[in-house]
Amino acid sequence: MADNADDASEMAELHLAASLAKPKVILPPLTGHCFYCHSLTTDRFCDADCRDDYDRDQRRTLMRKRG
Template sequence: MSDAADNAAKEAELHFAAALKVRRPVLPFLGFCHYCIEPLGPTSHFCDADCRYDYERLAINGKLGTGAKSLK
């Protein structure tokens, strides 16, 4: 028979597995904005909040890609 600790561990594993399935992918650092292709510093993915918002909007609509602004 399993005890409460075993049941809790199994439930925690299920929650962890479910969380991994729905997590956002991590963007790689490319040295330029993922939306407008503007050169960036060493720790940024987007040049400003507008580019980040537009990139995320395209991601939701399934039109995601590096340099998405050039696709317009």
């Protein structure tokens, strides 16, 4: 019979395995342009809206690939 410590350890192992199984997000290198709207910028995105839109589109693409 497992006690609370055994149950907690098993849950921790499951969470670790799940987090390691997640795909790594790879962003393209800095180009001087926003990845989403292609306007000039010194960062990957010109503002938080473009960053959020890019992330949303990437998640949608990933969900389509998974079916």
